[in-house]
Amino acid sequence: MLVNRKLILAHFWLAFAVFGVALTLGAWQMFIRSPLGTWLSNPELYYRSLTAHGTVMGYVFPTLVAMGFGYAISESALEQRLVGVRWAWTGFWLIVAGSIMAVIPIALGRASVLYTFYPPLIGNIFYYLGVVLVVVGSWIWVALMSINLRIWRKAHPGAPVPLAMFANVAGSYLWAWTAVGAALELLLQIIPVAAGLKNTIDAGLARVFFSWTLHAIVYFWLMPTYIAYYTIVPRAIGGRVYSDSMARISFILFLVVAMPIGMHHTFADPQVGAGFKFIHSAFTALVALPTLLTVFTICASVEIAARLRGGRGLFGWLRALPWDNPMMLALAFSFVMLGFGGAGGLINMSYQLDASIHNTQWITGHFHLIFGGAIVIMYFAIAYDLWPHLTGRELIDVRLIRTQLWLWFIGMVVTTFPWHWVGILGMPRRMAYFDFADPAIAPQALSVIFSAIGGFVLLTSGIMFIVILARGMRAPQVDAGAYRFAVAVHQPATVPVALNTHALWVALMIALTITNYGYPILNLATTGTSVPAVYVGAQ
Amino acid sequence: MSARDLFSLNNPHFTRGVGIIAAILIVTAIAGFIVLPFAQPWIQFANVWDAICSAAGVVQRTATVAAPEETKRLSDVVLTSHTLSRPSQEAIGRGATLAQRCAICHGPTGISRADSPNLAGQYAAVIYKELHDFRSGARSNAVMSPFAVNLTDDEIADLSNYYAYLPRLPAYHPTPQLPKPNIVIFGAPLRGIAPCGACHGSLDNKTGSPWLEGQSEAYMKAQLQAFAEGERRNDISQQMRNIARAMTPQEIDAAAAYYASQPPDVVKAVD
Ligand code: HEM
Numbered sequence: 039m040l041v042n043r044k045l046i047l048a049h050f051w052l053a054f055a056v057f058g059v060a061l062t063l064g065a066w067q068m069f070i071r072s073p074l075g076t077w078l079s080n081p082e083l084y085y086r087s088l089t090a091h092g093t094v095m096g097y098v099f100p101t102l103v104a105m106g107f108g109y110a111i112s113e114s115a116l117e118q119r120l121v122g123v124r125w126a127w128t129g130f131w132l133i134v135a136g137s138i139m140a141v142i143p144i145a146l147g148r149a150s151v152l153y154t155f156y157p158p159l160i161g162n163i164f165y166y167l168g169v170v171l172v173v174v175g176s177w178i179w180v181a182l183m184s185i186n187l188r189i190w191r192k193a194h195p196g197a198p199v200p201l202a203m204f205a206n207v208a209g210s211y212l213w214a215w216t217a218v219g220a221a222l223e224l225l226l227q228i229i230p231v232a233a234g235l236k237n238t239i240d241a242g243l244a245r246v247f248f249s250w251t252l253h254a255i256v257y258f259w260l261m262p263t264y265i266a267y268y269t270i271v272p273r274a275i276g277g278r279v280y281s282d283s284m285a286r287i288s289f290i291l292f293l294v295v296a297m298p299i300g301m302h303h304t305f306a307d308p309q310v311g312a313g314f315k316f317i318h319s320a321f322t323a324l325v326a327l328p329t330l331l332t333v334f335t336i337c338a339s340v341e342i343a344a345r346l347r348g349g350r351g352l353f354g355w356l357r358a359l360p361w362d363n364p365m366m367l368a369l370a371f372s373f374v375m376l377g378f379g380g381a382g383g384l385i386n387m388s389y390q391l392d393a394s395i396h397n398t399q400w401i402t403g404h405f406h407l408i409f410g411g412a413i414v415i416m417y418f419a420i421a422y423d424l425w426p427h428l429t430g431r432e433l434i435d436v437r438l439i440r441t442q443l444w445l446w447f448i449g450m451v452v453t454t455f456p457w458h459w460v461g462i463l464g465m466p467r468r469m470a471y472f473d474f475a476d477p478a479i480a481p482q483a484l485s486v487i488f489s490a491i492g493g494f495v496l497l498t499s500g501i502m503f504i505v506i507l508a509r510g511m512r513a514p515q516v517d518a519g520a521y522r523f524a525v526a527v528h529q530p531a532t533v534p535v536a537l538n539t540h541a542l543w544v545a546l547m548i549a550l551t552i553t554n555y556g557y558p559i560l561n562l563a564t565t566g567t568s569v570p571a572v573y574v575g576a577q
Numbered sequence: 578m579s580a581r582d583l584f585s586l587n588n589p590h591f592t593r594g595v596g597i598i599a600a601i602l603i604v605t606a607i608a609g610f611i612v613l614p615f616a617q618p619w620i621q622f623a624n625v626w627d628a629i630c631s632a633a634g635v636v637q638r639t640a641t642v643a644a645p646e647e648t649k650r651l652s653d654v655v656l657t658s659h660t661l662s663r664p665s666q667e668a669i670g671r672g673a674t675l676a677q678r679c680a681i682c683h684g685p686t687g688i689s690r691a692d693s694p695n696l697a698g699q700y701a702a703v704i705y706k707e708l709h710d711f712r713s714g715a716r717s718n719a720v721m722s723p724f725a726v727n728l729t730d731d732e733i734a735d736l737s738n739y740y741a742y743l744p745r746l747p748a749y750h751p752t753p754q755l756p757k758p759n760i761v762i763f764g765a766p767l768r769g770i771a772p773c774g775a776c777h778g779s780l781d782n783k784t785g786s787p788w789l790e791g792q793s794e795a796y797m798k799a800q801l802q803a804f805a806e807g808e809r810r811n812d813i814s815q816q817m818r819n820i821a822r823a824m825t826p827q828e829i830d831a832a833a834a835y836y837a838s839q840p841p842d843v844v845k846a847v848d
Pocket residue numbers: 154252255256257259260302303322379380381383384386387392395396397401404405408409413
């Protein structure tokens with residue numbers, strides 16, 4: 039029951055429009071710092087572009103996808119009209135306003151601070167205020183998801199919450215809490231300095247606040263993808279979810295352990311005690327658990343689909359899968375990229391190994407493979423799956439869709455594998471140009487050229503994606519029927535309270551944040567180690 | 578399905594969930610705060626509490642580690658981008674009076690006829706810092722140091738504001754404008770040299786860095802060489818010494834000649 043289609047379409051269209059712009063900037067960045075480009079006579083332009091690319095890809099694009107998908111889930115999984123539509127539009131317009139407000143100073147070169155803010159570097163205040171507006175807009179969505187679920191619960195006392203909605207609300211709570219770290223950094227530290235009320239800032243404390251946001255935000259990005267794994271893919275390929283409880287446990291685990299591990303981003307920072315780094319590192323190892331559970335459950339669900347289609351043998355069933363179905367293709371690509379990216383993550387999470395790849399191109403290779411690859415390819419799949427239900431029109435060109443997914447996968451592999459490699463060789467990240475004529479790094483030139491070519495393959499695929507969706511708005515009308523989610527092998531009649539509500543897990547998430555972040559933040563906040571701020575573009 | 582049933586010791590999900598998480602936390606805390614600190618034989622801890630504090634990141638000052646002896650004075654000036662912003666007219670007037678004794682070298686309009694630096698329109702924070710450094714001995718020069726030692730804080734501020742207020746005039750002997758050499762716009766990435774222009778104008782300005790357009794070529798060369806050899810050491814955190822040391826003599830020549838040939842109106846007007 040998708041009633042507020044305009045609302046959902048608005049979120050998706052805005053998401054994909056800004057994605058298209060940021061993707062173009064990304065391809066340009068790849069090109070300009072490769073041996074194919076000529077050195078930029080003003081490297082500030084590179085950082086301008088990088089700030090825009092990171093801000094859009096990290097904050098605006100995935101947030102809008104999660105919101106649009108969340109509204110769609112709320113209406114179709116709960117079979118209930120969205121309550122608070124006016125608020126939802128307010129949230130949407132806040133994001134529009136915030137994005138415009140942030141992008142203007144970036145374009146003027148007044149906020150080239152990169153999406154990680156990098157204090158004591160301080161940019162124009164409107165950049166930060168814009169980011170805050172985007173976050174506030176998304177918090178409205180968090181509240182609406184919670185309220186809509188509560189209304190449904192009242193009407194269905196004791197009934198199991200549909201898996202898609204259970205996961206969606208878990209994701210929204212995770213986001214609400216993890217965004218608090220960056221919000222504290224912005225409101226207590228950066229914005230007062232950007233406003234000129236103070237001119238010193240504690241960069242170490244700011245980095246700790248940011249790490250609070252930085253890890254769990256990646257799981258917020260990941261949520262729509264995991265929801266699609268569990269609740270869209272099995273239905274789309276004619277299978278069933280192997281285990282409903284396993285799915286719930288995975289999402290619960292993300293809530294609890296995605297949060298108190300962010301200090302693995304500060305392994306190289308002197309201001310954090312080694313004991314806390316160890317605890318965060320140990321909990322980081324735990325966060326692999328829900329992903330492993332998911333990989334297992336989804337493989338089992340896919341096998342069910344194959345066997346229902348007549349597949350046989352230990353591995354022979356793989357041939358029985360509907361490989362021409364875009365959803366099947368997207369899932370397979372996503373899993374391959376998740377596997378390689380996850381293996382790379384093992385290196386990042388270990389204290390000693392991280393030192394050899396910290397701040398190198400390895401990191402950018404890693405998160406592009408996981409985020410840009412494994413996650414975003416499922417965003418495409420979600421859009422393709424929902425589109426006919428949102429527009430009332432058919433996406434006819436299945437072959438084009440398959441080509442688009444193939445190109446994204448190939449492009450991502452061609453881009454990120456050499457990217458990892460040059461990182462291991464020591465190439466630093468966030469540099470506008472490299473002297474490939476120097477014999478010391480000349481051997482890396484070829485790898486970087488491959489990455490740049492891969493970047494253009496990705497750009498091509500991204501344009502195709504937008505074209506397919508745009509053409510879908512004018513295709514012949516169809517009755518797509520009600521939007522449905524996958525059912526489990528054993529669809530639960532009742533679910534234990536703990537697996538049907540979020541309170542216990544949210545409480546644990548907050549408790550672990552306090553144990554793992556409380557002392558380091560207090561310690562830094564009371565020792566006073568501020569340094570003078572460096573204003574972008576000011577003497 | 579009430580909260581009371583959920584948060585209850587009779588609910589196995591609650592007891593197990595909380596129990597497992599608490600157990601992991603305790604085990605990792607013991608490992609991180611007690612076992613691992615003591616597993617590092619090169620660090621000595623007085624007792625367990627000492628190890629815990631260290632692992633928690635408590636700033637400790639142990640008597641056994643003495644700060645390295647300072648042989649030469651370093652700059653102790655703290656600059657923010659608000660240092661000396663918005664001076665009063667009186668301050669500028671007082672600065673003008675004081676500046677009469679500087680005119681013999683730095684020129685009556687702040688443009689030097691010798692190879693002393695031009696000061697007209699230089700950033701106030703820059704003059705402020707250099708005068709402080711001359712006064713404290715962090716920077717020394719046979720001519721300048723005696724002038725600076727007797728200046729008070731207020732006088733330094735007034736002088737800085739006065740010179741910053743003066744219009745940026747062309748250099749006394751302008752030469753034909755040279756094109757930007759690589760070192761100025763690109764630096765030398767593999768030797769860790771950022772472009773000169775990233776701090777000194779042309780691309781961007783960073784607090785405390787002077788703009789250099791129209792300065793004397795001989796003066797700039799001499800300063801770069803002094804930085805390279807470590808004779809001049811008032812740059813905070815060795816920012817200039819690290820760069821000058823890595824520069825080739827040709828790059829030093831090119832940078833000095835380029836900046837000397839530029840008219841002051843190309844200074845990026847950002848202030
Ligand atoms: C398999 C589990 C993962 C592990 C163990 C892991 C671990 C890490 C670690 C430790 C770093 C910091 C490295 C450093 O700065 O030295 C890092 C960076 C990063 N990761 Fe992951 N990661 C995982 C999954 C993901 C996912 C799913 C995403 C995206 C959705 C992601 C996005 C990022 C980003 C954006 C950065 C760079 C942040 C920055 O600019 O500093 N990672 N990862």
